[in-house]
Amino acid sequence: LHLGCAWVFILLLPGLSDGGKLLVVPMDGSHWLSMRKVVEKLTERGHEVVVVIPEVSWQMQRTQGYTVKTYPVSYTLEELNNAFYEYVATHLKNLPFPMNALALYKTSVHVFRTFFIQCKNLFSSKETLQYLNQSSFDAVLTDPIFMCGATLANYFSLPFVFFMRGFPCNLHYEAPQCPSPLSYTPRLFTFNSDHMTFFQRVENALVALLELVYCNGFYEDAIKFSSEVLQRDVSLIDLLHSASIWLLRFDFVFEYVRPVMPNMVFIGGINCAEMKPLSK
Numbered sequence: 001l002h003l004g005c006a007w008v009f010i011l012l013l014p015g016l017s018d019g020g021k022l023l024v025v026p027m028d029g030s031h032w033l034s035m036r037k038v039v040e041k042l043t044e045r046g047h048e049v050v051v052v053i054p055e056v057s058w059q060m061q062r063t064q065g066y067t068v069k070t071y072p073v074s075y076t077l078e079e080l081n082n083a084f085y086e087y088v089a090t091h092l093k094n095l096p097f098p099m100n101a102l103a104l105y106k107t108s109v110h111v112f113r114t115f116f117i118q119c120k121n122l123f124s125s126k127e128t129l130q131y132l133n134q135s136s137f138d139a140v141l142t143d144p145i146f147m148c149g150a151t152l153a154n155y156f157s158l159p160f161v162f163f164m165r166g167f168p169c170n171l172h173y174e175a176p177q178c179p180s181p182l183s184y185t186p187r188l189f190t191f192n193s194d195h196m197t198f199f200q201r202v203e204n205a206l207v208a209l210l211e212l213v214y215c216n217g218f219y220e221d222a223i224k225f226s227s228e229v230l231q232r233d234v235s236l237i238d239l240l241h242s243a244s245i246w247l248l249r250f251d252f253v254f255e256y257v258r259p260v261m262p263n264m265v266f267i268g269g270i271n272c273a274e275m276k277p278l279s280k
């Protein structure tokens, strides 16, 4: 596990340069806990870091050395909480198939839409955009699950690094063009292995077909909005594929092995950065 952390710090060593200027577009909640560690470390090492966050958020208020730039939002904390409570409650409902899948899909679309409002708010704050533009950053570090960081990086034509657990719909393998033969790479939730029977392969293919559809639902707002601000028709893959590095917070100890690209770095150990001893 320490190997994972070591990797991040090797990547982030200022070493040859005098320290860069980094724009961080994080994701709220538990996602921020492990990213915060990296941001603090980067600051310690002499990089200038600006974290851009919405005025209403759960976990992101504390600052330690790095600069925080907030932007006004059009939702309340209560609306944010409600969308999330509904999402969690749907997971606990125990509905029979296919009602469970449909309910989960519906509540996920709602959560994605609610969180994407942050991005629309960011782009409607002219003052924030101007500040970001004038700051001339060297790169963007972002948790891209709700797409705002990727849209922003594309908007300012900055190189970007992803720091994340993973996308739905296999996007974190599809966007960097990892080889992904359906006969050998099991899809999420199928619980197949790399040795599949004919029918398991059929199942795998059907799940892969579904993946093409459901992310377009989750990211409908994001795709539409990004196309507007970037003034061209973008797809999810367009937004994601030019990421310079993918720092992925998981480990093949828990996942099926599969081919990945050289710019994908597995840093599952970082999840333990905020560890505490077990209570006796």
Ligand SMILES: *[C@@H]1O[C@H](CO)[C@@H](O)[C@H](O)[C@H]1NC(C)=O
Pocket: 133, 134, 155, 156
């Ligand atoms: C950033 O500012 C420069 C100089 O004022 C301007 O030419 C450019 O269009 C701005 N870029 C964006 C993405 O707003």
